[in-house]
Amino acid sequence: MYKSELDKHIQNKTVSNNFIFFGQNHFLIDMYATMLSNIEGANRLTLYHDEYNFQTAKAHLSQASLFGDTNLLIVKSEKKIPKKELDTLLELCVKNSENIFIFCYYGSDHKTYNNSKAFAKYNTMNVRFYDPKPYEAQNILQHLAQELQIQIDKHTIIHLLNIHHQDLALCANELSKFTIYQRPITPKDVDALVFGLHEVNLEEFIEKLLVKHDILDDLANLLEHAEDPIRIITTIASYFTQLYMFHIYIRIHGAPNATEILGYNPPKFVVEKKAQQAIKIKPKQYYKIAKLLTQTELQMKSVACDKEGLLFSSLIRLQKLL
Secondary structure (H helix, E strand, C coil): CEHHHHHHHHHHCCCCCEEEEEECCHHHHHHHHHHHCCCCCCEEEEEEHHHCCHHHHHHHHHCCCCCCCCEEEEEEECCCCCHHHHHHHHHHHHHCCCEEEEEEECCCCHHHHCCHHHHHHHCCEEEEECCCCHHHHHHHHHHHHHHCCCCECHHHHHHHHHHCCCCHHHHHHHHHHHHHCCCCECHHHHHHHHCCCHHHHHHHHHHHHHCCCCCHHHHHHHHHCCCCHHHHHHHHHHHHHHHHHHHHHHHHHCCCCHHHHHCCCCCHHHHHHHHHHHHHCCHHHHHHHHHHHHHHHHHHHHCCCCHHHHHHHHHHHHHHHC
16 A cells, blocks of 8 residues: 555545554654554553564553553564564454554565555555655645644745755754744745754754764765864764663653653654664663763863864764664
8 A cells, every 4th residue: 555545544534443554764654653643542552673572562452441442552663573473463453443553664674564465354554655755745744834833835845855855854853943933934944943053963964873874975064064073972972862861761661751851842753753763772782882972072082183084983983883
């Protein structure tokens, strides 16, 4: 099934109660999972990556409710769920129409879940999300802007997309910054917030670092705009510290609570993005990354060295640790 087909089912209120989302665009996977799981009063359980446990997932969908509440299970993972386990979870949704199961698969083996016939008996909606076409990305951002009560027109959205090379996730992340304005957003506002603040550029840079994109040109651009190598390394260290806090909280409580972790509550899609980034990294990786960043910062501050060269080499090593 394609995204357009799912949209028609949502519009016609004919969606199933179990879903498998996969494909190239993880932002859309998360967006639709959030949309379809927005159920007031649901008995909700979200299992991130290595948190998945079949017995826990099965028990959640098997439990009865005295008040007819929905048992909602969301699994987000780069690993496939073994077929027998997946079949069992889907079957529990067939037996109880009040159950809802959403499996967000971030792996690359799309063939496994791209076969509608394999899941037809469960009435499963298995949806493959491709990177959106420009007009689709524009419509998605316009919808998100309306939810955030941001006044922004099509031309300004196109300008934002062009700045971020059509990266929908980065553009969506930018939208929350425009809530400070109680007036229509202009391309000049976009330029001021995207290009005018080093913090924004650094955050985008770190997100590319996390997904192992080629960062050399972006890093050179940051340094050309007078960004200090020490500040870059300390900002990256702070970002990973924040991710580690998310990681620990999720392991203890099962789901993130941004207010308790950060002291404030950013938009929901930002919290989910942080949670996904955090749980993908294992504790041993956090230790090695923290050690590398601390040593790099200490070396930059204590000895005469080529700080830019050290920064380049350290971040290349960091990507190898991820």
